Amino acid sequence: NAGVTQTPKFRVLKTGQSMTLLCAQDMNHEYMYWYRQDPGMGLRLIHYSVGEGTTAKGEVPDGYNVSRLKKQNFLLGLESAAPSQTSVYFCASNSAINQPQHFGDGTRLSIL
C-alpha cells in the first residue's frame, strides 16, 4: 500500500523557471492538500481540494496553481519560480474532515 506518493523528491530550479509537483494517493480519499514547510516552522497550507475537479486557496496560495483532474492526483504548479519558494513541500490526503491526514515524504525544492 503506497499511501501518498510525491514526485520528484528533490529539485533545483533557476529563478523564473516553471515546474509541476505531483501527488498521488491510492486510498480513494476525497480531500487532498498541499503544504509548505520552511526551516524551523510547522507546515502551512497552500491549496487544497475537497474532491475531483475542485480546488481552493489555503493560507499561502500566491505564486502557486493547482489542479485535481483525477481523484487520485493533485498537482502543484509554480509558473515562475522565485527564491522565496525554496521550501519543502508536503502533500496530504484524508477521507473526511474529521479523519487523520496522511502525508507523503515531501519534495525538497531549491530556487537559485
Place this chain on the structure above:
Amino acid sequence: GIQVEQSPPDLILQEGANSTLRCNFSDSVNNLQWFHQNPWGQLINLFYIPSGTKQNGRLSATTVATERYSLLYISSSQTTDSGVYFCAVVDYGGATNKLIFGTGTLLAVQP
C-alpha cells in the same frame, strides 16, 4: 484563528528516560494529530486523537478536549526517537480543513 502552542521547545534525554510533551490549543478542534518528523524530514503519523487516550508501543497520547490540551508520552526513549514532534489541529469552525501546526518540540535522545 486558533493558536497551537507546544512545550517544551526542545528536550535532551538520555536513552531509557521518559518524557511528556504538551500541546495547548486555544479553541475547539475537529481533529488533532501528533507527528514525528525524523532527521530525514519524513512526517510520521503517530496518533489521531481528538479526544481520549491511545497507546502504541512505547508511545501514548491523551487529549482532554474540554480543557484544550493534549499530551504525548514517550517511555524508555531510544535514539531513533530523536527528531521534531508536532501537534496539529483542525479548527472546528474553520473555513478549510487545514491542519494548524504548533512550532514543535525538538527531541534529542543521547546514547
